[in-house]
Amino acid sequence: MQNQFKFIILIIIVAFNGLSQNIDFEKDSIMMRKMYDIALSKGKAYEDLRSLCKDVGSRLSGSAQAEMAVVWGKEKLESYNFDTVYLQDIMVPHWERGSQETGWFRVGDEKIQKVNLIALGGSIATNGLLHGELIMFETRDDLLKASREEVEGKIVFISQPMDEKMISTFNAYGGCYPIRGLGAVDAAKLGAKALVIRSLSLAEHDHPHTGSLRYEEGVNKIPAAALSTNDATLLYNKIKNSDEKVTFSLELNCKTHPDKPSHNVVAELRGTKYPNKVITIGGHLDSWDLGEGAHDDGAGIVHTMEALRILKELNYRPNYTLRVVFFMNEENGNMGGKTYAQLVHEKGEEHVAAIESDRGGFTPRGFSLDGMDEQLVLLESFSRLFEPYEVHKFVKGYGGVDIGPLKEFYPSAALIGFVPDSQRYFDFHHNANDVFENVNKRELELGAATISALLYLLDKYLYLI
Numbered sequence: 001m002q003n004q005f006k007f008i009i010l011i012i013i014v015a016f017n018g019l020s021q022n023i024d025f026e027k028d029s030i031m032m033r034k035m036y037d038i039a040l041s042k043g044k045a046y047e048d049l050r051s052l053c054k055d056v057g058s059r060l061s062g063s064a065q066a067e068m069a070v071v072w073g074k075e076k077l078e079s080y081n082f083d084t085v086y087l088q089d090i091m092v093p094h095w096e097r098g099s100q101e102t103g104w105f106r107v108g109d110e111k112i113q114k115v116n117l118i119a120l121g122g123s124i125a126t127n128g129l130l131h132g133e134l135i136m137f138e139t140r141d142d143l144l145k146a147s148r149e150e151v152e153g154k155i156v157f158i159s160q161p162m163d164e165k166m167i168s169t170f171n172a173y174g175g176c177y178p179i180r181g182l183g184a185v186d187a188a189k190l191g192a193k194a195l196v197i198r199s200l201s202l203a204e205h206d207h208p209h210t211g212s213l214r215y216e217e218g219v220n221k222i223p224a225a226a227l228s229t230n231d232a233t234l235l236y237n238k239i240k241n242s243d244e245k246v247t248f249s250l251e252l253n254c255k256t257h258p259d260k261p262s263h264n265v266v267a268e269l270r271g272t273k274y275p276n277k278v279i280t281i282g283g284h285l286d287s288w289d290l291g292e293g294a295h296d297d298g299a300g301i302v303h304t305m306e307a308l309r310i311l312k313e314l315n316y317r318p319n320y321t322l323r324v325v326f327f328m329n330e331e332n333g334n335m336g337g338k339t340y341a342q343l344v345h346e347k348g349e350e351h352v353a354a355i356e357s358d359r360g361g362f363t364p365r366g367f368s369l370d371g372m373d374e375q376l377v378l379l380e381s382f383s384r385l386f387e388p389y390e391v392h393k394f395v396k397g398y399g400g401v402d403i404g405p406l407k408e409f410y411p412s413a414a415l416i417g418f419v420p421d422s423q424r425y426f427d428f429h430h431n432a433n434d435v436f437e438n439v440n441k442r443e444l445e446l447g448a449a450t451i452s453a454l455l456y457l458l459d460k461y462l463y464l465i
């Protein structure tokens, strides 16, 4: 077994050395230096992000702002003179937050206390003020173990926080994601009449974080809301320190409308060697309706647009067709990503790789690959070129929500997620603080340059594997 392991390591080292020999280190170093220079000294990413955030604003699917974002995206891409710019027709869900999002709790006969809460995306309304006895569960697992007698007719509160001990905040988020996504179904199955959760964030503040929930066919739909982390902590402590009954009241008047037509926005630099083979890069144009969708995912939009623009500015003629896609509806349906994969498959295109940026505009750390070992070896063979830019992480992992559906039609395509530093992402995620002012110019520009560099290297060296 040990010998076998050594043999595999040996194969990887041989493959790595073999690939490395084919890389023109000197020429590529010079090219990458130019790319970073453009991004940092005369880049467009930061001003483009300002424009998306301030001239358009938040962009929830189906909203007027989302449609204006499509217009904005098409015009912006046209202004950079790529070979082609076009729209792809898609259908998107249309959920709208109401004007009433209020909540209060009362412990025993103490005074009522107001809390900051917001509806989870897709939630039904309460139809006026909804009152009920509150039952708290410290984890989703505790709720799943509860009996119907305990829960029926009550409002469920899941107080579970994201695990602050985890270094990758995405792992901490992943651990709590089912609370938001599935909690309403879990609670409704036991007869609850509403769900409130602690916002999925590591920051302690008064601004609740939204995000989508799912309902299940055949299970009663109940309203669901997120409390700010400060209020969730307050409520948790009150309940832990009291034997009194706790009541909760909330009002939500959000609404689901019929699906609406919308678009992905696409631009290309056409391949000179393999025009029918495509490398897609992109982020999502829609955002939650709080804040301005600056990190999530305005950053991904301008990162990938800038990545292609830098190559164009350097007069680089790609081998493959390089395509930037502004995906619509990542947040509550992923209809952009799903429709894109379906459409390009029907067109008979071949997809060799895709890069997605949807983890914010923070300092670049590297990339995570959803793909094969040979593809990882290729990425690792670029690591020396990225060293001067302090980009060092090349690991197997997640690609991204928007590019994920490509896997069904192109199982051997390399799906690559851009990985910036994750420590502050969930301070802003799906929250009123996700505004332009909270994005750092240099960090954003470094991200664009890093994605541009990887796009260049993939275009040049993918043929090696």
Ligand SMILES: [Zn+2]
Pocket: 284, 296, 297, 330, 358
């Ligand atoms: Zn996102």
